[in-house]
Amino acid sequence: MTRPSAVTALRSDSARPRKRPRRTGALTALPWVTPTLLLIAGVVIYPTILMFWTAFRKYNSYGIEQGSAGLNNFIGPAGAFTFPTVPWASVWTNTVVWVVVVVLLTLLLSLGLAQFLNKDFPGRKALRLVIILPWASSVVMTTTVFNYGLQTDVGLFNRLLVDTGILQTAYGFTKDPTSAFWVAVFVAIYVSLPFTTYTILAGLQSVPRDVLEAAHVDGAGAAQRYWQIVLPLLRPAIAAATLINIINVFNSLPILKILNETPGFNTGHTTTTLIFAYKSTLGPGVASALSIFNFFFCLVIIAVYLGIVKPTKEVQ
Secondary structure (H helix, E strand, C coil): CCCCCCCHHHHHHHCCCCCCCHHHHHHHHHHHHHHHHHCCCCCHHHHHHHHHHHCEEEEEECCCEECCCCCCCHHCCCCCCCCCCCCCHHHHHHHHHHHHHHHHHHHHHHHHHHHHHCCCEEEEEHHHHHHHHHCCCHHHHHHHHHHHHCCCCCCCHHHHHHHHHCCCCCCCCCCCHHHHHHHHHHHHHHHHHHHHHHHHHHHHHHCHHHHHHHHCCCCCCCHHHHHHHHHHHCCHHHHHHHHHHHHHHCCHHHHHHHHHHHCCCCCCCCHHHHHHHHHHHCCCCHHHHHHHHHHHHHHHHHHHHHHHHHHCCCCC
């Protein structure tokens, strides 16, 4: 048995790729990630720090800072959580219902719609284009159309409901906080459907056909194939769509603000709309105090969802 020569060993060592130090790799990537880091610092980190700072400062009616406020912006006589006339029971209920109902119904409807659009039928491309229109349009514009359509005297939707016999007389949907809230729920689902549907549709198209065919050969029915193969493989797509919807819906202001025409601290508020009502009446300090609560409340909802769904868990 012959031993390799020193020259052969030297050549084999030189042929091996040398590992680049991690520090060198990070410095090489720094110019490419710097714009992203600056954007995150300017759009996310700085506003968050400013929000926490503002929540503990006192401001006059002109918005001029007047020193430290301690916890008065939170629990003072005119604090975010102690200000009189605010219907907190309705605010908490509306906030939870707003997020859960909109996200859940959007997800269920998108699952069925994506499953339908994944089939081959005449006019499928045209239907896909029609479905994407609410997502391509401005949320403010879409909500304004619904707002005008539901007006008592000149609203086309109100006229349609009366002419078809569903309503005896025209009803001011946006004049009452309760009905305005549920109209906002409908509009939020309407504008959220396209994004969620397309995200799930992309996940459906990545499901391996050979796996479905093998399951069919083994005797699995359509329902079994969907629940045991398709749905588990859709978990990452569903998780991504749900998380983005939670964040968007929780922080959605235009829909609720445009459709709820009742002034003051009414029963149609959520914590998000209440922040902007506080800003105009009590100042930026109180609004920032409630914003901090909103920030952590949203994180809790996302954490609970991730803990239940576990989107990174491998499919068995």
